[in-house]
Amino acid sequence: MHFKREHIIGLLKRVSEFASDNLEILSKVGIDVNDEFDSTYVGMIVRQHTITTDLKLLFSNKKSNTLTSELVLFRCLVDDFIHLTFIFNQADKNEQILNLNGDAISKNLNKLSELAIFNEEKLNGSYPYYPTRQLIEEIKEKIKKAPNRQQYIINQEDLKFRTFKSTGNLIRSLDNSDYTHSLIRAYFIWRKLSDFVHYSNFSYEEEQQLDPTKDNTYTEFAEIISYSYKTVLHSLVHFSDKYGIEIKDRHNLKTYYKDAGH
Secondary structure: OOOOHHHHHHHHHHHHHHHHHHHHHHHHHOOOOOOHHHHHHHHHHHHHHHHHHHHHHHHHHOOOOOOHHHHHHHHHHHHHHHHHHHHHOOOOHHHHHHHHHHHHHHHHHHHHHHHHHHHHHHOOOOOOOOOOHHHHHHHHHHHHHOHHHHHHEEEOOOOEEOOOOOHHHHHHOOOOOOOHHHHHHHHHHHHHHHOOOOOOHHHHHHHHOOOOOOOOHHHHHHHHHHHHHHHHHHHHHHHHHHHOOOOOOOOOHHHHOOOOOO
16 A cells, blocks of 8 residues: 555544543543553553644644654654563563663763763853752752652662663564564664654755655555554553553554554
8 A cells, every 4th residue: 555645644643542532541540640650651652642643733734845853753653662562572561661761760860960070070060051060969869768769779879770771782682572573673664763863964865855655655654653553552451451441442443453564
């Protein structure tokens, strides 16, 4: 099938509504937003709903032929699919989620620490928008004492956090299980779309060569939309198992995506 813009809009609409319908169900169940795993999975569903809705609006209203915003947003969907599909297929799902969230805090703290070093070594420690080393130490002490951060810390004294594999290392660590083939394919798309996150003449020239009316751009977009559906579905399995919810699928996406390559 050669996909057209209207097909992409329709697919985005269906996945967005799939997420929205089930978020409404979750709002009535009374999930625990303070629970590490409930909040992670519901946050992922909200993210898929937001991005697919925004993409639908872009495709529906854009007058130009450029795809810059769409390429960046689709890359986010691929990223989410790789991470969540990997986690979903692990025996220690909860541990992997803790690793993912702990790694995010660790990286954020490292970024702030780098800004503090730059501030004090190059800006005399007086730049108002950058932290100082003293502030970083205060933040570290707060993290050490915060009850909701303890599950991320593996070394309290040195404040070492859990880590999650980088996308490349995650893919390289995969075995030959059935689910891994879709991740290996998704990684190819992820690498390609990563070129568009930061500007260069190379990425600009690459985008100029795209012609969705003639090439396979829309087909690839349709494939990525299927990733978003699966990300939502995998997240909903958590709530189905824990709260016994019945997943709502008014567009019958389960059947549509059962054997489809997209």
